[in-house]
Amino acid sequence: MKAEKMGFNKMNVPCAACFFRMKTALARINTDDEIAEEVYRIIGGKPVDDIHVVHERKARYVDEKKCTGCGECAEKCPVLVSSEYNTGLAEEKAISRRYLQAVPSAFAIRKDGRSPCRAACPAEQRAQGYIAVISEKRFEDAYRTIVRENPFPSVCGRVCKHYCEEECTRGRVDEPVSIMKLKQFVSDWVYANNVTITEKNITFEEETGVKGIKPVAIIGSGPAGLAAARDLAQMGHRVTVFESLPFAGGMMRVGVPLFRLPWKRLDWDIENILDGNIELKTNTRIESIHKLFEEGFGAVFIATGAHKRKKLPIPGSDLPQVLIGTEMLRSIALSKEISLGKNVLVLGGGNVAMDVARTALREDAESVKIACLESREKLPADPWKVSSGEKEDITILPSKSFLEIVSTEGRLEGVRCIDIFSKDSMRTGARKSRKSKVQNAY
Ligand code: SF4
Ligand code: SF4
Known part of the structure; x- marks a missing residue:
């Protein structure tokens, strides 16, 4: 058994291969091709034909019917793992033949759980x-x-x-x-380097000759819609993606400012997804799903995204000068006229708030502040975005909760905030009272 584990005996001659090969080959009868078998224990042997082989079954992750055992994959594989069959004394590629005499000789990938x-x-x-x-x-x-x-x-x-x-x-x-x-x-x-990676997927009809397989309609060309279109196309389905806007991309197009995601890079990703099996129809709003079925689609996937947001449930949030961040980004992406005024106060401390604040600076705002619930150290936005914003002269007003958006005769005055103190600062007595004041942002 040890010799079999090591693969070779001391004289560098394959040892016991005939015996174990026969047994592993027998053990494979009626088992799944994609399972790698390993002899785990041998029981019996007296009489010699009364042998029981206990074998372990592991996922192979390699299509055994296609693998010729040439070993080219192992040459390319960049991952080294310790070799089980050399009792950890040597390393081998993560994709390898399980051991020299393995039957069959197809390669298998060793995985240690999920990262x-x-x-x-x-x-x-x-x-x-x-x-x-x-x-x-x-x-x-x-x-x-x-x-x-x-x-x-x-x-x-x-x-x-x-x-x-x-x-x-x-x-x-x-x-x-x-x-x-x-x-x-x-x-x-x-x-x-202008590397082309698009691979043409073949349809079920082309592959099997079976006619009449209905295409799939996808409503919305955002991340979910396009990812589904790609997966379905790779499976051989014909797909039509309907988009109401003049361009594909959904929230990636209209919810992320250009300075963070240039459109030409988004277009590149989308071009790599689209292939002969996917038809993209922009400027096409779908009003009736039943009509799609009547037109011959076999399935419909609704991937319209979550573009609508709610305003803060505080007095004054319905004033026309109060904008929702994602809607402001969308209007700018669609080149719609919006007027932000000179002073902008953004409520919230996440990544969208940072995007909105930095976009406002690139529009006509002269002063941009961010007021948020969290302390400066615990802002939910990525630290690099916060520091980029601060470098661009965005002022952060941390630890604030918002009570009311204040206006006089329709003119926005500011936001009445309440300071939030952490339990620690209350306990140490650093701050003993809460005070309410209008944050004069306008
Ligand atoms: S960056 Fe995002 S998409 Fe990429 S591995 Fe991390 S979580 Fe996944
Ligand atoms: S968790 Fe980090 S270290 Fe582990 S596999 Fe992923 S990237 Fe590598």
């Missing part, structure tokens, strides 16, 4: 995969690795909330791996 970054990512991005490929300077391969799970590398490399980095194990040692910025780097490299 924390992948578990935290809404797109289930295998960040460790593309980062390992980047470390070998194989940027085009890294891009291909990213787009297997994430159709928007240029977008997510710039505007993702990157939950992955919050969970990154490396953060416990020093700082998390820059997963998002590495994604941006790779997408920028592919863009700069």
